Amino acid sequence: MTKHTPFPRIAFIGTGAQGASIAADFTLAGLDVTFIDQWPAHVEAMRANGLTVNMPTRQLHTPVKALHLCEIAEIKEPFDLVFMVVKAYDTRWAAEMIKPVLAEHGFVVGLQNGMTQEAIAEIVGKHRTIGAVIEIASNMWEPGITTRQNDTDESWFALGALDPEQQPRVEEVANILRHSGTVEVVEDIHSAKWMKLVVNAAELIPSAIIDTALNDAARQPEFLEVMRKAGYEAMDAALADGATVMPIIGMPPVMSNHPERFVDEIFDEVLRTFSREDTLTTSLQDWRKGRRAEVDEVNGLVVDILEAKGKAAPMNRKVVEMAKEIEAGKRVLSPANSDELVAHYRGLVQ
Incomplete structure (x- = not known):
């Protein structure tokens, strides 16, 4: 990406619910975009019929250039910019696959949950890694x-380079991503990523365990306390890992630096602005599709970070335990699971 390449070659590795809609915005803006995905039927459908994006008040449709994963090895001209939108647990293999076709001056942008930016950097180099925060609700069936x-007026992103020497170039990437929403360039992407993980720890797996929409889970007063407790522990892990409290998702500057109050504020903003009545978290969508969710990469990371510091994360540990039972087929997805999580919470606060 230089003055000689104002419209760089762009790839999305992972064009599911989130990646496909963002890549569609880029395509409709006239950018050179290649869709790369691991779901064969999805690739073939896009090749045959293009991509359809259903928005709250409008529908987009566009022909796209789509490749199967195995076709990465056939790419001759490297990409200047790669947006990685695969599950957090797929980060390393996806980075290894894209590395041979990433331009030396290019970037991989990790539009993912979890703290994936370091894993990307270990493979493609810090100088070619941009960490990112994404806040969009999507689904694909x-x-x-x-x-x-x-829609784009409600979608929010943050970007920051891992290598400080590359930070001046991030604005160029942000301008491209602004085709799909509001983009903030931040100096401290480590902290921004942690702030998103804090709210993910509260929302994703806990509400999925009780097999319900996010808003419905949050309307249950005692279960809301379960979710908040998971978020409070995640904030403890963030601070233990060197993060600082900072506003994300378009929130105003923090009036108070009280960590738990800030967790409440982030959670409330997500429910108010980004969540619809029928919004299912990505984790529940994964489970209903028979796939595993980002358990270790979100709630499990909270447990691991705090344990490494000699502290406990009992709410997140319980969430991980129940989630693993669901994925092992030893527990059924059910609203009845809320009773066990609420009882565990009560035991912690007594």
Whole structure:
């Protein structure tokens, strides 16, 4: 990406619910975009019929250039910019696959949950890694069709380079990403990523365990306390890992630096601005599709960070335990699971 390449070659590795809609915005803006995905039926549907993006008040449709994962090895001209939108647990293999076709001056942007930016950097180099925060609600159940519940005026991103010497170039990437939403360039992407993980720890797996929409879970007063407790522990882990409290997702500057109050503020903002009545977390979508969720990469990371510091994360540990039972087929997805989580919370606060 230089003055000689104002419209760089762009790839998305992972074009599911989130990646597909963002890549579609880029395509419709006239950018050179290649969609790369691991779901064969999805790739074939996009090749045959293009991509359809259902928005709250409009529908987008565009032909796209789509490749199967195995076709990465056939790419001759490297990409200047790669947006990685795969699950956090797929980060390392995806980075290894894209590394041979990433331009030396290029970037990989990790539009993912979890603290994936360090894993990307270990493989492609810090000088070619941009960490990112993403806040969009989306779902995909059929190949070639994605539903995005937040239009571009409600979609929010943050970007920051891992190598301070590359930070001046991030604005160029932000300008491209602004085709899909509001983008803030931040100096401290480590902290921004942690602030998002804090709210993910509260929302994603806990509400998925009780097999319900996020808003419905948050309306249950005692279960809301379960979710908040998971978020409070995640904030403890963030601070233990060197993060600082900072506003994200378009929130105003923090009036108070009280960590637990800030968790409440982030959680409330997500529910108010980004969540619809039928919004299912990505984790529940994964489970309903028979796939594993980002358990170790979110709630499990909270447990690991705090244990390494000699501290405990009992709410997150319980969430991880129940989630692993669901994934092992030893527990059924059910609203009845809330009773056990609430009882565990009560035991912690007595």
